[in-house]
Amino acid sequence: MKPQVVSFLIKCPDQKGLVAKITTFFYENGFNILSSQQYVNSVENTYFMRVRLNADGTNISKEALENNFQQLATPLDIDWSVNYGDKKQNVAIMVSHTSHNLYDLLERSKEGRLDCNVKMIISNHNKLRYVADMFNIPFYHLPVIKETKRDQEDQVVQLLDANEVDLVIMARYMQILSSDFIKHYPERIINIHHSFLPAFQGANPYKKAYERGVKLIGATAHYATVDLDEGPIIEQDVKPVTHESTPTTLKRIGADIEKLVLARAVKNHLNHQIIVSGNRAIVFPEAGE
Amino acid sequence: MKPQVVSFLIKCPDQKGLVAKITTFFYENGFNILSSQQYVNSVENTYFMRVRLNADGTNISKEALENNFQQLATPLDIDWSVNYGDKKQNVAIMVSHTSHNLYDLLERSKEGRLDCNVKMIISNHNKLRYVADMFNIPFYHLPVIKETKRDQEDQVVQLLDANEVDLVIMARYMQILSSDFIKHYPERIINIHHSFLPAFQGANPYKKAYERGVKLIGATAHYATVDLDEGPIIEQDVKPVTHESTPTTLKRIGADIEKLVLARAVKNHLNHQIIVSGNRAIVFPEAGE
Amino acid sequence: MKPQVVSFLIKCPDQKGLVAKITTFFYENGFNILSSQQYVNSVENTYFMRVRLNADGTNISKEALENNFQQLATPLDIDWSVNYGDKKQNVAIMVSHTSHNLYDLLERSKEGRLDCNVKMIISNHNKLRYVADMFNIPFYHLPVIKETKRDQEDQVVQLLDANEVDLVIMARYMQILSSDFIKHYPERIINIHHSFLPAFQGANPYKKAYERGVKLIGATAHYATVDLDEGPIIEQDVKPVTHESTPTTLKRIGADIEKLVLARAVKNHLNHQIIVSGNRAIVFPEAGE
Amino acid sequence: MKPQVVSFLIKCPDQKGLVAKITTFFYENGFNILSSQQYVNSVENTYFMRVRLNADGTNISKEALENNFQQLATPLDIDWSVNYGDKKQNVAIMVSHTSHNLYDLLERSKEGRLDCNVKMIISNHNKLRYVADMFNIPFYHLPVIKETKRDQEDQVVQLLDANEVDLVIMARYMQILSSDFIKHYPERIINIHHSFLPAFQGANPYKKAYERGVKLIGATAHYATVDLDEGPIIEQDVKPVTHESTPTTLKRIGADIEKLVLARAVKNHLNHQIIVSGNRAIVFPEAGE
Numbered sequence A, B, C, D: 001m002k003p004q005v006v007s008f009l010i011k012c013p014d015q016k017g018l019v020a021k022i023t024t025f026f027y028e029n030g031f032n033i034l035s036s037q038q039y040v041n042s043v044e045n046t047y048f049m050r051v052r053l054n055a056d057g058t059n060i061s062k063e064a065l066e067n068n069f070q071q072l073a074t075p076l077d078i079d080w081s082v083n084y085g086d087k088k089q090n091v092a093i094m095v096s097h098t099s100h101n102l103y104d105l106l107e108r109s110k111e112g113r114l115d116c117n118v119k120m121i122i123s124n125h126n127k128l129r130y131v132a133d134m135f136n137i138p139f140y141h142l143p144v145i146k147e148t149k150r151d152q153e154d155q156v157v158q159l160l161d162a163n164e165v166d167l168v169i170m171a172r173y174m175q176i177l178s179s180d181f182i183k184h185y186p187e188r189i190i191n192i193h194h195s196f197l198p199a200f201q202g203a204n205p206y207k208k209a210y211e212r213g214v215k216l217i218g219a220t221a222h223y224a225t226v227d228l229d230e231g232p233i234i235e236q237d238v239k240p241v242t243h244e245s246t247p248t249t250l251k252r253i254g255a256d257i258e259k260l261v262l263a264r265a266v267k268n269h270l271n272h273q274i275i276v277s278g279n280r281a282i283v284f285p286e287a288g289e
Helices: A018-028 A062-076 A100-110 A129-134 A146-162 A179-184 A205-212 A247-270 B018-028 B062-076 B100-110 B129-134 B146-162 B179-184 B205-212 B247-270 C018-028 C062-076 C100-110 C129-134 C146-162 C179-184 C205-212 C247-270 D018-028 D062-076 D100-110 D129-134 D146-162 D179-184 D205-212 D247-270
Strands: A005-013 A032-041 A046-054 A079-083 A089-095 A116-123 A139-141 A167-170 A189-193 A216-223 A233-240 A274-277 A280-283 B005-013 B032-041 B046-054 B079-083 B089-095 B116-123 B139-141 B167-170 B189-193 B216-223 B233-240 B274-277 B280-283 C005-013 C032-041 C046-054 C079-083 C089-095 C116-123 C139-141 C167-170 C189-193 C216-223 C233-240 C274-277 C280-283 D005-013 D032-041 D046-054 D079-083 D089-095 D116-123 D139-141 D167-170 D189-193 D216-223 D233-240 D274-277 D280-283
Touching (some): A018 A032, A018 D018, A032 D018, A046 A274, A062 A079, A089 A100, A100 A129, A100 A247, A116 A129, A205 A247, A216 B233, A233 A280, B005 B062, B005 B274, B018 B032, B018 B046, B018 C018, B018 C032, B032 C018, B062 B079, B089 B146, B146 B179, B167 B247, B189 B247, B216 B247, C018 C032, C018 C046, C046 C274, C089 C100, C089 C146, C116 C129, C116 C146, C146 C179, C167 C247, C216 D233, C233 C280, C233 D216, D018 D046, D018 D062, D046 D274, D089 D146, D100 D247, D129 D139, D146 D179, D205 D247
Parallel strands (some): A167 A189, B089 B116, B089 B167, B116 B139, C089 C116, D089 D167, D116 D139
Antiparallel strands (some): A189 A216, B005 B046, B189 B216, C005 C079, C032 C046, C189 C216, C216 C233, D216 D233, D274 D280
């Protein structure tokens, strides 16, 4: 195996000897463990693990590694995935009118702070084409009205699949995706919602926040599921505000929170730090990476 | 007038010349303005002001001051209140089983960090009597069941009124107060809710927070109104949490947030920093006080 | 006067009747006060004020307004400035190798979230020319070595003055400016330092932060003065970190703090919210703007 | 072994197979791993581990466990400690005039939120005896002047040793302890400093913070070492402040930060979450505890 970092994400029923068995497996197959993180959900009796391995000292093939690991996994009822870090993930960004998240993601990607290929930007409006042009990213304008929703989504799916997109980022795409669409990309669509969910689900959260007179506003990045704004939460953050804030100033303050929250969520996903369990996202922190 | 700080809270329709008229009034009546804070709600065209005055240079009586100010106020349609800072406010604390907010309020009061007289602690359980005893505060155990709710509330009202209580603090009192009770004390009951409202209204917010998999938990202090958990928000704060947190650890982390949020809200109220407008609380920050 | 917002920044010895006299002046000259913010430093007996006026109802000329105000100001010993909001300020950004602050400022400016004209980018290296090109901003590469420092600074001064630059932003410009240079632009150079000053002054703050084992890192935006990293602080913020962080990860986490802190400081400056007093910056918050 | 949680803290040179060897050891000795946390310092090539074990399924004696583990540890050059959670740690609190940290620690201990026995309070002043009395904790008034410093410290040492004190908490004890004293209790004295170290070391940090015009203030809990305010940092936190704050209001705002920071640091110490390495403290987060 070439010098590289190999990451395993593991989920299984909790049971005695798990850590020993799994780490011994990697040791005996010639890997050095760079980091090993675990989480035990004792209510559900479930064990979660993220292991990062240094492959310098082994000549094992990917196929052999995976076959061997499956032999360990079967009796322990382990649900697992592996990533070899040798292929950048392909990303599509969907937007409507709002530019701040788009700029932020494109800048981070261009400057090597998000490890991915932004393959395309898809929008139901033409407004943000100039941002795509600045960063030399293909821009697809696919307008949508109620009657054309199914067709438009089909076009989107074709584009995503033709470009082998691994992750769809809804960076303030102000359309509700159909269940059919979402089911195509399980745990592969990240949405940013401009409130600290579950507060202010649905439309116009800043207006609702103003009317409720809250003293902090926030943003939430989550995996899109068929239930709007109900998917597993990856990242959240808030800022204090005062009575002085209008819906307009809340929107402006919120924009900076949205940028950080979405960028962190995307980074955690691209870096294989997340395991979804039911409606909760286990997000392992970086381990000296 | 004795050397003292006089505070006015003012609310009226916004109109040209307001600041000039009001500050000139105080100047001509011999006061020095220590601080003057204003807020204009341009949506509702309403003006809010908090003025703190140094009375050293004037001999005007309270009665004359108030009569004179009313003459200014009537044509401008000003809704106002004045406080002379010469009388500590009387406070009652209502609790059930949970001690952390109670300790915190009693310590701050005893050590002069909350400017009030804690006249009594009222509880539907006897459990926290020992805390009252440590701080030498009268403790009233008034149990309540559904059938006795009206009677118990009548007893509470009698106690509060007999002791001329200015502010009621619901420091994790786990009973829903009747509308009748709440209407006795408009903008004079502060409740702490253990979530960042409007998220997780009602019972068991930490359990709900765990189940929703949120990445931050919080607390909210608000004036109690007849709509449960819907009153004007005074203070809110949050802390980040991770998937590692159980409902039990959320409760523990949350306790520290609840203490700070409730103490700040009570201090702001006692210090005459708050004007309520509809369902929003205008909370002026301290001005070098 | 055209419909516009006029802002006054005022500083003078504290004295009785100040607010009344100043606000009456504006009222009598036909202005409506949009917001009035004050701060009294009682240690130094100094009064600071920021007033925003609506000029719709007055035909007074700028000259008359300023003459009239000076007549009020002289006996009260008022130090003041006025801004009519009718001319965008010109800004120059100085950089070296690091791009994140540059992108952030250019994006905010382009998208109307920073109210200024970015006239040029000046760098001692050529590396970031492509960012300037993306945003169509003139880029001047002015290399500097010890022997050419005076000449290079002269070139910079010529560029700034020829373009009537109002504000210089040192967005991670890794050169120490000479006292002569700094004295040309008093309170008109904003620097971002990548630590929570006064901790970790000077070079390599993230390395020092790692070695000291701090549990939070930060950034500070301040006016540049002849004492390196000692000028009046405008904005600061921090993020929690853990032992897992290396100097490299601290740098990455810190980049996001630097962006927000510098952008907020620049916005506060451009929006006339700051009065410098000695080595302290009085930064008035936005007032519903 | 009785049903209990056994915790190991481990530090050694990083080397291949460590996790496998250590976790296999615990598995083969009949333990179930409740949580396993690790940190690799790749600069210093050092490995740190915190393991919590469920001992329900084993009858091994403490002696056997420790002997067996030492056999594993010797060839791997492991520095380790074990805790059986079967004995509450004894704590002494040292104070001078300031009460807020004292109240906070006593309340948490009394209410079971800090797992320890507070054996005594030691002060160079008599002022806070009433707080000790409220909580029924022995209070020792040991005044100190320059000439009696050595004697007073000897008395303190005698008290601590006679009461088998495991941890000394300097809760705003405003005396500098001698190197001799500190060396008696390596990594067993926790101090709270009222600034975000390394900013504002030494006396009067809030006054210095005011004069520097910082926009945030903080507190730092650290192990006391012979270099004043230079010991390994366990916890830090900050709050935003504005120009309105005076040294007095900074002190008041800071008190709430000091309480939380010191309480968290003490909890982390008592809960065996900390390994000190050089001048840095590795503080493992709670793992679902």
